[in-house]
Amino acid sequence: MQFTANTDAQRAAMLEAIQVSSVDELFADIPAGLAVDRLDLPPGRSENEVFDRLHAVSRSNASLTCFLGGGFYDHFIPAAVDALAARGEFATAYTPYQPEAAQGTLQAIFEYQSAICRLTGMEVANASLYDGGTALYEAAMMAIRITGRSRILLDSGVNPIYRNMLYCYTSNLSIDFEEIDVAHGQTDRDSVRRALTDETAAVILQNPNFFGAVDDLTDVVDVAHERGCLAVVSAYPVSLGLLKPPGAMGADIVTGEGQSLGIPLSFGGPYLGFMATRLKHVRKMPGRLAGMTEDVNGKRGFVLTLQAREQHIRREKAVSNICSNESLCALRAVVYLSLLGRQGFRELALTCARKAEYAKSRLAGIDGVEVKKSAPTFNEFTLELPGDAADVVARMIDKGFAAGFPLGRYYPGMENYLLVAITERRTREEIGMYAEALESVL
Amino acid sequence: MQNPEDLKYTKQHEWVRVEGDTAVVGITDHAQEELGDITYLELPEDGKSVKQGDELAVIESVKAASDIYAPIGGTVLEANRTLADAPETINTDPYGKGWICKLSNAASGDLEALMSAAEYTTYAEGLK
Numbered sequence: 001m002q003f004t005a006n007t008d009a010q011r012a013a014m015l016e017a018i019q020v021s022s023v024d025e026l027f028a029d030i031p032a033g034l035a036v037d038r039l040d041l042p043p044g045r046s047e048n049e050v051f052d053r054l055h056a057v058s059r060s061n062a063s064l065t066c067f068l069g070g071g072f073y074d075h076f077i078p079a080a081v082d083a084l085a086a087r088g089e090f091a092t093a094y095t096p097y098q099p100e101a102a103q104g105t106l107q108a109i110f111e112y113q114s115a116i117c118r119l120t121g122m123e124v125a126n127a128s129l130y131d132g133g134t135a136l137y138e139a140a141m142m143a144i145r146i147t148g149r150s151r152i153l154l155d156s157g158v159n160p161i162y163r164n165m166l167y168c169y170t171s172n173l174s175i176d177f178e179e180i181d182v183a184h185g186q187t188d189r190d191s192v193r194r195a196l197t198d199e200t201a202a203v204i205l206q207n208p209n210f211f212g213a214v215d216d217l218t219d220v221v222d223v224a225h226e227r228g229c230l231a232v233v234s235a236y237p238v239s240l241g242l243l244k245p246p247g248a249m250g251a252d253i254v255t256g257e258g259q260s261l262g263i264p265l266s267f268g269g270p271y272l273g274f275m276a277t278r279l280k281h282v283r284k285m286p287g288r289l290a291g292m293t294e295d296v297n298g299k300r301g302f303v304l305t306l307q308a309r310e311q312h313i314r315r316e317k318a319v320s321n322i323c324s325n326e327s328l329c330a331l332r333a334v335v336y337l338s339l340l341g342r343q344g345f346r347e348l349a350l351t352c353a354r355k356a357e358y359a360k361s362r363l364a365g366i367d368g369v370e371v372k373k374s375a376p377t378f379n380e381f382t383l384e385l386p387g388d389a390a391d392v393v394a395r396m397i398d399k400g401f402a403a404g405f406p407l408g409r410y411y412p413g414m415e416n417y418l419l420v421a422i423t424e425r426r427t428r429e430e431i432g433m434y435a436e437a438l439e440s441v442l
Numbered sequence: 443m444q445n446p447e448d449l450k451y452t453k454q455h456e457w458v459r460v461e462g463d464t465a466v467v468g469i470t471d472h473a474q475e476e477l478g479d480i481t482y483l484e485l486p487e488d489g490k491s492v493k494q495g496d497e498l499a500v501i502e503s504v505k506a507a508s509d510i511y512a513p514i515g516g517t518v519l520e521a522n523r524t525l526a527d528a529p530e531t532i533n534t535d536p537y538g539k540g541w542i543c544k545l546s547n548a549a550s551g552d553l554e555a556l557m558s559a560a561e562y563t564t565y566a567e568g569l570k
Contacts, residue, residue: 283482313507
């Protein structure tokens with residue numbers, strides 16, 4: 001889809017056609033106090049000047065070896081992902097406005113949705129949402145719509161960034177949240193059972209949880225269902241190459257951050273929220289949905305389906321105000337998954353897990369460092385350090401490492417704990433150098 | 443299609459048929475024609491209690507999604523579950539097999555505010 005700018009003459013013709021004297025007049029309904037008079041922007045610069053400026057800014061990037069995760073991971077991205085995603089035909093963040101004219105885009109979205117279903121073990125996935133946190137918020141709202149209840153139980157092992165997003169998005173709504181502290185790094189079954197009431201819409205869980213702990217949440221899901229409550233699981237997609245998928249645990253809604261599937265870290269975005277559910281809940285699911293069908297001649301074709309849920313039809317009663325998606329990021333994800341294939345994806349997950357186990361054993365040998373072992377982990381684990389982890393992280397930057405996530409930032413009392421992530425990109429040498437650097441800064 | 447004489451009608455194009463203590467509710471022929479092919483109904487749960495004008499159900503067609511409002515207050519006794527598999531019944535038989543739900547409390551004074559078949563026919567003609 002091309003972007004073609006309008007000329008002044010075309011603008012004038014359009015204004016005349018609708019009998020409006022100026023573009024400003026179209027914004028006359030905005031109260032004066034809310035309208036922006038002017039943007040305080042510096043004068044324009046030449047392309048050459050802009051290039052020099054951005055180049056100078058980019059030089060201040062630190063090139064660190066990444067042991068930092070917390071929901072976003074430094075995975076290798078095959079060149080084919082960039083090559084295919086950069087094709088002009090795909091260069092839009094939106095599902096098309098004249099969808100059926102864009103069969104290739106719809107097919108890519110459909111294949112992405114199918115891949116997400118297979119990864120999560122669920123029946124239907126949407127065309128994507130903005131990021132993992134937004135997806136989790138949408139899942140909470142969806143559970144509230146389905147159950148007609150307004151209480152949400154939130155496991156404290158759910159990514160604290162996502163939890164903050166949930167609180168932010170819902171701050172003007174009447175939703176009661178209750179956080180359930182983890183017990184020995186895992187979902188506390190007894191606390192969940194005690195906190196569940198007949199008003200609970202959903203229990204929100206994460207696997208592996210923020211501390212890296214891997215869990216089979218089937219029993220927690222069962223307990224939720226006994227009270228007529230839904231189970232929402234946020235999952236790390238790469239882990240699903242190896243771990244039991246949330247669908248097999250009985251989850252009703254599965255969400256997650258798709259950044260690990262071929263999308264660069266890029267200092268925080270754009271990322272990719274995925275969401276999948278059971279077919280019986282599809283009409284309560286937000287987001288766009290590509291479907292496969294047959295035309296009058298019996299030929300395969302792709303459409304945007306179940307649009308009656310969306311705001312251009314349902315207006316203020318739409319199941320969500322999100323009708324756009326992260327098409328380009330979703331495309332990267334499906335290209336990435338297709339390149340790896342079922343076997344390759346499994347090997348990727350296995351490599352991450354094995355390297356993490358190696359790192360755990362290497363780091364456990366450092367005096368004063370304790371690897372937390374209360375639960376099995378996938379590619380991320382928690383270290384207890386002899387001092388403040390945030391200070392250690394600062395000192396490790398000078399050694400060339402993004403050393404991990406200091407848990408004290410979101411978990412009071414855990415100031416000495418560091419969350420360390422290992423991906424397939426980390427070599428034995430890098431892990432060795434990391435261990436030596438860590439030993440030297442303690 | 444003629445709007446049956448024995449029904450009462452709303453401006454939102456619902457109809458009510460009183461059968462003893464029960465009120466059967468559906469949408470009019472005009473409504474189904476405006477909506478086009480009906481693809482899905484979100485039916486109310488049995489026992490749901492509504493006031494006149496409350497949202498009762500949601501109807502989706504290939505063109506639009508609309509709310510169906512309770513023409514009178516009452517409690518949902520039964521919804522027409524056959525519509526789940528065959529929503530198009532509303533297109534083919536809006537006043538018969540395409541009924542949507544049954545409400546209790548049919549003696550309600552709410553009925554008095556509704557239109558007769560003749561009034562509704564004139565009203566619907568005026569919208570065309």
